[in-house]
Amino acid sequence: MLDENNNIKIYEFDFGNSFKKFISYFMYCFVNANIVFYLSLGMMGISASLKNNIDNLLINRVLAGIILTIIVAAIVFLFILTCRRRRVILTDYGIDIQRNSLPSLYHLNRGFNDYILYSDIAYCEFNELYAHRKYRGIKDMVLPFVTFNNYSVVKIKDKYNEVYQIPVKNAEDFVREVNERVDIAIQKKNSNIKEQ
Numbered sequence: 001m002l003d004e005n006n007n008i009k010i011y012e013f014d015f016g017n018s019f020k021k022f023i024s025y026f027m028y029c030f031v032n033a034n035i036v037f038y039l040s041l042g043m044m045g046i047s048a049s050l051k052n053n054i055d056n057l058l059i060n061r062v063l064a065g066i067i068l069t070i071i072v073a074a075i076v077f078l079f080i081l082t083c084r085r086r087r088v089i090l091t092d093y094g095i096d097i098q099r100n101s102l103p104s105l106y107h108l109n110r111g112f113n114d115y116i117l118y119s120d121i122a123y124c125e126f127n128e129l130y131a132h133r134k135y136r137g138i139k140d141m142v143l144p145f146v147t148f149n150n151y152s153v154v155k156i157k158d159k160y161n162e163v164y165q166i167p168v169k170n171a172e173d174f175v176r177e178v179n180e181r182v183d184i185a186i187q188k189k190n191s192n193i194k195e196q
Contacts, residue, residue, distance in 0.1 A: 009177060011168040013086035013099075016149035024148070025082065028101045032078035039074050043067045088168055090177060093185075094118055095156070097166060118185035120158045124178040126171055127155040154178075 015021035047067050081100045089096040097114040148167035154174055156164040168174045 007092050009090040011088045011090070011170060011174050013088070014149040014152040014167045014169040014171070016152075020148065024086075028082045029079075031101050032082050036071065036074050036078060040071050043071060088166060088174070090174075090181060092181075095121075095178065097164065114164060116156065116158055116164065118178075118182045119189055120160070121178070121182045122157045122159050124154065124156045124175055124182065126175050127153045127165060 015024050044067075047063060084098070084100045086100060087098050089098065094115055094117040097116070099113060150167075152169060152171040153165055153167050154171050156166065156178070158164075
């Protein structure tokens with residue numbers, strides 16, 4: 001989402017080193033490939049149930065072609081999604097977390113990416129427990145696995161009690177910038193309430 005002032009700031013995910021980044025991207029491929037696998041199973045089940053009810057060979061071939069096209073399109077889409085950069089974009093209105101993969105099993109309802117409005121953020125802080133490797137709240141991670149720089153994890157909690165753990169480069173600058181934008185959003189919201 002681009003805002004009218006184009007006041008955006010981009011922070012890349014911090015994987016720590018090239019090896020962790022490689023492993024991370026490999027795991028993204030694996031997670032996204034699982035989607036295609038389950039989609040293929042579902043399509044084969046639909047095809048088998050329809051094939052028993054349709055005797056026409058031409059209709060069966062057209063149906064098989066449609067199913068194959070859907071599977072190939074899903075493979076291409078998920079491959080492109082896997083190759084995209086992982087980053088966090090700060091706009092005037094919110095935080096766009098572009099992980100381009102399904103999150104952990106605890107948060108499948110979040111989809112491939114997250115968007116958090118500044119007015120919905122309860123707090124944003126540097127998570128020192130990750131840096132000291134004492135934090136074991138894997139269910140709070142927005143990543144499907146843990147290959148990142150432990151010293152750069154930021155914790156964001158919104159007013160709906162959703163927790164986002166994000167490994168970003170320049171974590172201290174990120175936290176400062178988000179908190180400034182949250183304050184501005186709260187001030188705007190309060191001034192709008194007073195005007196009404």
